[in-house]
Amino acid sequence: MDTTLMQVRNLSKAFGRGHTEVRAVNDVSLDVRRGELILVMGPSGSGKTTLVSMLGTLLKPSAGRIVLDGVDVTRLDEAALPAVRARKIGFVFQAFNLMEALTVEENVLFPAQLAPGGTAGARVRAAGLLERLGLVERRHARPPTLSGGEKQRVAIARALINQPPLILADEPTGNLDSQSGQEVAMILHDVARDADCAVILVTHDPRVEEIADRILWLEDGALRDRRAERHSWVRCPVCGMRVDEWTARHAAEHEGQRVVFCSQRCQERFFEEPTAYAA
């Protein structure tokens, strides 16, 4: 049985024109299967958010196509896309993005009014999700009174309320402490496994790697499947950012040793004053 939910072919996004053109995503192809949790990682500015925005039909690609659940969404009219997002895609954002005036339960039910069937059946599903995510006691609370972990659990419940086949999560653990981050990562893992949902998770958080079925590395707009590759984490000596020394694009010899940098800028700063960083 074909379990492919999403096919991405030769997807590109360029901003600007002529000399100022920047290709944020360059010729990316990808198959996403149901029940799979995919991690998209990469340095800042590598095009992760641009990629996930296109997968979420929020940004029109410059080239390529995205087939979601049998529908080529890149060919759809702009007016048809909100319905696709409401029914086929659940979003989880780094900043939680809950509606401040609504209670937990109302936030969870918010997308239900956008899908066929309305809120009647959704109320039962919302009760189940609140129960499953440990939010029953907080269902009448408003977002400002919730902890970061609780907010993100509400956001996940909201993403799941219409039972979409695809969840797109952009840095869902980015604003959480380590325990809450771990909890949210496990919930997303369970969602992929139990709800037969594909979860695409954009993150910098290495703790999430363990739960991923696949890790894709995006750099300079190009995507690589990284699980098959050797990797070894080291710290950039200038800014301290984690860098995979096998895939790093910026490396140099210093006093007989190979030093890996996260960026060209850090490499330049290192050689301006090596003694400040070499230790």
Next chain:
Amino acid sequence: MLRWLLKTLWLQKASLAASAAGVAGAFVLVVILQAVFAGEARQMVAYARHAPADVWVMQRGVLNMHMANSFVWAWKARRIAEVPGVRAATPILYSGAVVRMAGRTMIAYAVGLEPGARRAGPWAMAAGRAMPGPGEIVLPRVFAEMTGIGMGAQVELTDKRLEVVGLSEGTYSMANPVVFVAASDLADLMQAQGTVSYVLVEAEPGQDTAALAARIEREVDKVTALPKERFTRNDVQLAMQMGAEIIAFMTVIGSGLAVVIIAFTAYSQVARRRQELAIAKALGVRNREIYAAVGVQTALITGLGLALALLAAWVLFPLLSTLVPQITLELTAGALGRAAAVALIVAVISAWVPARYVARVDPLTAFKG
């Protein structure tokens, strides 16, 4: 969507209250202006409404009192009294005149009363006598208070000095205050001896006034006879026509102010919720659903503003009447209907500004947190 909108508005109660108050201020202006004109129009026909006439008879072709001149030979008044169905015919002289007192000048309508024509005189008195004799005048009480004069004071009616012998109630309006003098004094001023201006006809009980008016026109040469309702309606219409442009102009100003306030409020409400709008769009809410929500929001603010304006008007009207007695205010169903119609138009125009903003909100903003 509606729940989200209403709860968001409720969350910003102070802002909502300030907006509604601003809108109410603009609408109060509109409602008060309408009420001033309605009150003035009504007050302009105060004499015609209170005078003891079922039918008004005047020079042929004249149809009203305000800004009109009418001359009818005095003998025709006697002829009118003999028409079958006429119980009494009271002639009055009537003319626009300048009244000077205590250094102030008032343009007034002077009614000249024949001796014994008490019923054609003022219908309510604050002080003194209702019937002026030669060399005497009855003034509106409001005007006497404005100028600080009282009983026994000397005033000039054009070039004739008269003594104030009475202060009447309900006879002042900004457009045409009514003073009462002896018919002989007014005839002297107008050099209109042997003529009257109007004949106030009281019908026999059970008489159809339209039929009686038609009969008078048939039997008395060169006069126009109109039933009281038609005669007063003509004056009201004339007053409204004269004031219509001013009303329209001030309504446009008030409404424009309301549009600016509501549009700014609705715009700032949606601008403040830019991130939430982006989230809503990202989650699949369509523009048209947000437009509808914005429309409801502006309608709500407008409705709230209008309700507050009516409440404020209800409180302010008696206060204004006390503080500024020369203004007569009247809140009619028509004025309320016009205010509501203006409010509806204002709401529609105001919703356009934030709707444009909503259309430009990029759902991608949701990712930027």
